[in-house]
Amino acid sequence: MSTVDDSPRATAAPSDAAAPLLEVTDVSKSFGGAHALRGVSLSIRPGVVHGLIGANGAGKSTLIKVLAGIEQPDSGVIRVDGASVSVADPDAAAALGLAFIHQEMSLIPGWNVLRNMLLGQKPPTRLGVIDWRPARKRAKVVADRLGIGFSLATNVDDLSTADQWLVLIARALMRDARLIAMDEPTASLSAAEATRLHRIIRELAASGTAVIFVSHRLDEVSELCEDITVFKDGVVTKRTVASRVSKAELVSAIVGRDLVIPEHGHDAPAVTGRPVLEVRGVSDARLVRDVSLTVHAGEILGLAGLVGAGRTEVAKIVYGAGRRTGGTVLLEGRPIDFREPADAVRAGIGLVPEERRSEGLFLERTIDFNINIATLSSLRPSLAWPLLRFREGRRRAEAIAKAVTVKAKDAGAIVGSLSGGNQQKVAIARWLVDTPKLLLLDEPSRGVDVGARAEVHRVIRELAARGTAVLAISSDNEELVALCDRVVVMAEGRVTGELTGTDITADHLLSLSFDRGNEKDAA
Ligand SMILES: Nc1ncnc2c1ncn2[C@@H]1O[C@H](COP(=O)(O)OP(=O)(O)OP(=O)(O)O)[C@@H](O)[C@H]1O
């Protein structure tokens, strides 16, 4: 039997093992005139991790929402254990034994970890009184299994993004689900944390649970997933088994052509211009200890380390969202102490925060509004839109959105209706219209597909070539290797080393990330 099948309408499972748990046949879904899914068929086997990959906007999340009962398909059939089912709403999905971790963070802000984990649980009643004890006990077991180190009484607002994702994963594990679908669960995790999640997923599969795993990290998909389905523009373009497919084949199924991804983006040594940002001996009340680094004009400086190493905190201190307790920060030689991010933007700093959906974008506004907002009298969306600049603004927005391959009808599309990765691209695109003095990027290509990532990197390099100083935080060592001229590594709130040029390798980055010492020049 052929295991690789490029025909979009083929329905055969890649292997002839157990009967499928879930079958999707010929499912279509459009939004307005846009086809998010066109005749999609796939089958999910019990005990198998099934990878779902494809470019931003290809339809992965839409399929997951259909299975979760959040969206209703226009046509097609869903079967569980061979019987046709209708998933009218999320409760129906839960009753079928399906659990979901969606791409949009869905924690209840202000609630503690335990309450968030218990959300959706239906505890037994004893003598008319709800008995939460078994659920609480179970929450503890699940938390231990995930290696959750923080207390379950912690307010989720106080957790890092990565820890918040762990809570979402914990919530899904609270159910005895037969299938868990995870939409980009590792996008916000560092390599070490992702590895921990991989182990848990393997255990789940070994115990018979089916897992749907969405990711743009092709290496992890090849390693973790047995079955792989590739989407492009709402159509299945490839179904295969991981052991028989190369990364290059996956990439070409995703982007529809062969793509050469540069291994190393910085063959030429960095031109060190004048210092633009100088962080000197900065500490904060919690984690950051005596951090110093300098970013020069035209330079792309990476900030590496594990999630929780203090990198985002350092960036926040620079742009006025965090408070320092010691040290100084200079912008073009002058001390700065911004009270809020808007002040930093006014001073010529471009900002792509880690949580851009909540902090960086106006989801209910259009692409061109979101891109041009940075260049207008910043951050005051309610001010009248200057009519004269409208056309010019839209034209520029369209050009820049196209450069970073935002998939949308035109620049008048509402950002909230874009796929997750395309929203990320809009958040980055807005800073590419002008040339900021300093560009702070926190996880620039999180959630961005493999083709667009190369484009985003190219545009960042162009900005640097025009003189912008770039500070890029990334948990993706491959990205740091490809993008940066120089990398500063942090661990546990301190700088553990610095790498330049061809010394920037995944191995060096990893060993410095785990370095607990405080040597300045480990490199
Ligand atoms: N509620 C909606 N209204 C309008 N269009 C939508 C809506 N939800 C999704 N779409 C469109 O459907 C298409 C598929 O989006 P989907 O979110 O499924 O992509 P994806 O493969 O998950 O992408 P990503 O990798 O960026 O997360 C996109 O073109 C998107 O703009």
Ligand SMILES: [Mg+2]
């Ligand atoms: Mg998605």
